[in-house]
Amino acid sequence: MTEPAGTTATDPGDVPVQLLAPDGRRVDHPDFAFTGTDAEIAAHLRDMVLTRRIDTEATALQRKGELGLWPPLLGQEAAQIGSARATRDPDLVVPSYREHGVAWCLGVDPIDLLGTFRGTDMVDWPSRPDGFHLYSFVIGTQTLHGVGMAMALQREHRVGNDDAAANGAVVVYFGDGATSQGDVNEAFVFAASANAPVVFFCQNNQYAISEPTSLQSRIPLYRRAAGFGFPGVRVDGNDVLAVQAVTTWALERARRGGGPVLVEAFTYRMGAHTTSDDPSKYRTRDEEGEWGARDPIARVKAYLLSVGAIDQAWLDDLAAESEALAERLRAGCLALPEPLLADQWSNVYATTPDRLVRQREEYLAYEASFAEEAR
Template sequence: MNPLTSHPGTPEVPLVQLLTPTGQRVENPDHDFAGDRAEIESLYRDLVMTRRVDTEAFALQRHGELGLWPPALGQEAAQVGSARALRPHDFAFPSYREHGVAWCRGVDPAQLLGVYRGSEMGGWDPADHQLALPNIIIGSQALHATGYAMGLTLEGLVGTGDPDRDSAVIAYFGDGATSEGDVSEALDWAAVQQAPVVFFCQNNQYAISVPVASQSRVPIVQRAAGFGMPGVRVDGNDVLACRAVTERALQRARDGQGPTLIEAVTYRMGPHTTSDDPTRYRGAAEVDEWRAKDPIERVRLLLEAEGTPPEFFTDLQAEADALGVHLREACQRIAEPDLAVLFDHVFAERTVENDQQKAEFVAWRDAIEGSVA
């Protein structure tokens, strides 16, 4: 029994896996990845580029260019597999670690940096990418996603049979967030209202330093039954399985059959954030065990076995290097924020009081800057 994926006194929960850590394809009676080698190569590119975003941003923080960074090292397959299951008109609500989801939704990863540099409140218009901004408040995005999903139903965008119209929502959170009341409320509302939302829990084994076995007596996926929705447990380091499981859950939501809870069993190989020291609460042997299950290496082994030429990997490395240069240069160009802009986004319609407060702030700011000059 693995203490990180099992709970004492409870039966083992089936884990959907389509690609082993050694790069071998396996079958599952309920889930299948039907994509060809070209599609797997595309997923591999997403994995590699997502990791490069993460490693570059981590380095930028260590060089003092970012105030903080929440690494996603080891969780790339869960994010890429699930995000690539989304259709353009579906909507995603991330937490603060979904760099791979942002990549798959077409966000320039440089736009992630401003939030963690402390220079802006968000890097993009959510409507441009059908992706909400990073959510720092743990678990609240599950409620946002449920409310949005309920709105889709009210607008007749669910269960029509039109693939260009029917839509779904996905909410991302970690195992720690399942201890928050917001997540339980979201699960309850979604089940009762049969909202078209998929709850995607990346169980990376730790809520900062608290292991998952200290957070939940039973596997997280078993909570689904208590709320009246199906639950699926998937190998979160298997991009093919994550893609297949999420595709099925999203289609179920689009068809008007209600929510699904997915528990993607993965591992945070780095620290919780750049302010964390994971060596204080876990040992090197544990990290090595999970490193052997690396989500990128298993896809590389599969592609090499199926005949992907060496040039593919060489060209991809060059592309990743170019992305690194782009991120470093973009970070240096981030301008200091104009705090007066904050007053422009308080109300949907401007008010006299709001304009007055902005004018008072601008006058104070200009006076301070004038005295310094």
């Protein structure tokens, strides 16, 4: 007896959509095209370089003991910049916890990202109060929130209007490991059921800490979408042009009322899962070298230099801007205000119940008793 279809067959879609080869050549694809200018590509390069600088600086701050933890995005800059630059108002963006590049594109001050990792804060982005939801640390939990927001957009009549500019959609980020979570699978079911305007953007960076994607799935992740009844597309996640083209298509489709899409950005976590992780225990130097040759930044730089859109002076200016940004991040990190335990009672409820008010007073009295003893 032969195997049923869909379990062993390969599919043309398994080959990721690519528009910019690792050596910097533009390549054509039958279904997707990047229609932006070289100036826009240069802007993407700037975003990617600055994002990587933020990331390496945050890693360094952890190494110096200034952050308790940092989840680096190193290697995923194209997936994040390309997808984030496909969004526009009134789209809503729901991150996981590694979307520092998305945050950058949406105008979040990178210093805002540090508080939760320094232990001075929970998670909040005073610099971007709307449109970019909080980081979530429970794997996959945010996909359901994203679907709910998309259901809200439907009820706000922001989907399928003749006036395309009035339409919005949600893009929700998660990783390859999250695809095994019940919440993510329920998010797929609920989104399909409601035909909700949501783009599920999965950065398949090949590892859930130490576990390879092959442990999560027997088929390419993008193909999971077919079982839920909506399209899935695998894109070269290290190709910022392809990522933007595919995400733009998916978002436009969702905004028009076409329903959900799963985008699998095939990429690589060049760094560790977090600063507490040691990838040498579960992957080889050879593999890291192979992916290093597909660096998302190098190919954009090579392309722009080859067509003369940028030159060394432009790159030097960008390097100087990067260093200034890193310095601002360092200073901003050290200047983050120390939290007070006494303030933590304030936002548990909209109106603090009497018992919590009394508990806080007891805490303050207890603390004050030491000051009196010292006198």
